[in-house]
Amino acid sequence: MLPVSASTPESVALENEVLLVQRLRDRDEGAMTIFYDKYSAALYGVILRIVKKEETAEDVLQEAMVKIWHAFPSYDASKGRLFTWVMNVSRNLAIDKIRSRQYRVSSRTQPIEESAALRQAAEPSFRPEHIGLQEMTRQLNPDQRQIVDLLYFGGFTQSEVAEELNLPLGTVKTRARAAIKVLSKLIR
Template sequence: MAETELIQALQAQDSAALTALYQAYSPALYGIILRIVRAEPTAEDVLQECFLKIWITFHLYDQAKGRLFTWLINIARHLAIDKTRSRTYLQELKTQKKEASSLAERLGHEGFRPEHIGLRKVVDQLAIPHKTIIYLMYFEGYTQSEIAQQLSIPLGTVKTRARQALQRLRKLI
């Protein structure tokens, strides 16, 4: 199913379209989530929350503002970050040992690897300041505030560079 047809079917609340969306995008979204939460069971829970939120809020998606995949990544990333900041998650980290995830072992030590879908090659075409922001935000799971603190630059600069980088990526893709 083409992306345009998929979007139309999802806007019409077609449950078969949700299945197609899940089959097409769940591996990439799971990899992003796993990279942030670093625990397979937690990542599975967040992925389920992610698709529930996508289904409920799909009417808010606007093709004019960006690609479907970008919108999906943002939802997954924000839910994963929210999960890592929750008290229950922090408590679980204190009380349990981290176990090696079988998925991370299958994919290599890095877990999700953007090069599997060609993202790293596209991001590598950006200027260094923009590339750094995108890597930290989308591949490492940092918030814009955390990036500003880590790079010792103003938050406004991070936001501007992120916006410019996404505009450039849109043109490259």
């Protein structure tokens, strides 16, 4: 007879997340170490993709951890996964960083303009436990990839992307939708 509480890997992950959320809510400082080990690579990867400088990425990750801790009471698990929430907090911090005057001034020496840099292909990273970046980007055509990157890593609105790329807003929306659909299918 199979144990009734046979748990799938997914349910274990969910259980772990619920537990972690509870510990964070209880202001359990030990939970932060677990949190770091669990999420730092994902957050760091995205932050680095946005700010492009390792040094800045490290600073932003540090800021993000502190911010997540302080803002944690505002996280509502019923409205989304912890991953989505912390990723958005970190992403917003990183985007704020590249939009800050200070950062622009310090980056002025970089010849590539932000948006232009975003259009470049990211270095493929080796992530055997997830669908690889290469696999994902192979599924996206260059136009879709460009738009997703501007939206997700550049913090652009769809209107801003349209303006930036000199495309009709409708085209941008269609491409963005198509691109995200491809991504969702890969995840499923």
